[in-house]
Amino acid sequence: MWFKNLHLYRLHDQPQLDAGTLEESLAGQAACLIGRQEARRIGWTQPAGRAGTALLHELQGQRLIAAERQERILPAAVVREEVAERAAEIERQTGLPVHRRVKQELKEQAYEELLPKSHIKRQRIDLWWDTTRSLIAVNTSSRKRAEEALDLLRETLGSLKVTPLATQTLPMRAMTQWLVDEASRPASLLLGDKVELKAKGDDGVVRGRQVDLDSDDMQQLLATGRQASQLALQIEGQMGFVLHDDLAIKGIRFDDALLDEASETEDDGDAIVRFEADFLLMTRALGASIDQLIVWMGGEAALGVNGN
Structure with a gap:
């Protein structure tokens, strides 16, 4: 539960949503298993994990929601090795070198075939929404991951106006x-x-x-x-x-x-x-x-x- 890292954002024109309406909106973008041909997927999950079923916890103006990011891990070296083997087989059969265009096609084929077999990495990203301060803080070490979670929240709500928190003195x-x-x-x-x-x-x-x-x-x-x-x-x-x-x-x-x-x-x-x-x-x-x-x-x- 205890956060390790925070990226801070000022929320402008804070949406006036009650807890019930917000949870219903979150349910519309709930996390589900990544598709066989999807490279990545992100959706909302239970902040309390297996201990709870709620997608939102709200207490005294403090909201907690959590995004689950799924990504298939397919190393580029694995794809290159597969392409090299397929290209070598074509050369043995035809006696001719494989042109760049054909190698690109082989790469696309190998990627499509190997992707469904790749390992799925899961990452949870917690968002703390302080309605009393109009502040959103994202529990991740990566600014890119924080922006992905905010993009999901923007898509869920239809609108989300935020800027990274900034101070007068750098x-x-x-x-x-x-x-x-x-x-x-x-x-x-x-x-x-x-x-x-x-x-x-x-x-x-x-x-x-x-x-x-x-x-x-x-x-x-x-x-x-x-x-x-x-x-x-x-x-x-x-x-x-x-x-x-x-x-x-x-x-x-x-x-x-x-x-x-x-x-x-x-x-x-x-x-x-x-x-x-x-x-x-x-x-x-x-x-x-x-x-x-x-x-x-x-x-x-x-x-x-x-x-x-």
Whole structure:
């Protein structure tokens, strides 16, 4: 249940949907087994997995939905080997070289025949829709996968106007300032032990793990003009994470006190009660942390709107 990564989006003109209407819409795009000739498919699945049947969990304005992405894994090397064998057989039978056009046809044939036999990879992508903040957060490390899930939601609802969350101060500038000037760090913000520094030119990237970010060596690197593109941070009482220069939040580790509170919640052995209680605790911590980050980076930036 506890999210590991987040891509954040501002929702514009938030659709006014009650839970029943939304769940009905989700059911119209429910996940089903990928077809034999399909390379990929995405649809809605139960956020609670086998423990539940609902496609939507909504509590105190917090919504949780989940997409299931299925993709057939057919390595290009397997197709190339099959094409090579078929081309070699034609050459043995005809005594003539196989032309490029024929090889392309063989490739298409091999792909169509091998695809139904390929392995199916499944991936679940959770979406947290905070109706109180008009915010959607997607639990995935990949921006591309987040956009796929949003595209599915847009198709499901008929319209979804969102933009990636952006702040007045660029994350790279804020992170670099926190590294350079200890006095600029907010009182409840602590530095972790992981950083990625990028140079303005072509000097490459410097990555550090389990390092003292206040060390003289780090300050010397920053003095050359390098800027922080990733920085491990901790918000006291909420969570630790790595902030990226596109405002993605990755490697989330929730505070021990929060996890202890979750473990002490009474659920009477009901898996759904436990699931929803954890969801509420998690979204409170995430929401408070996101609010703080926005304030620390000068507030939210106004951007154009994408969507239909």
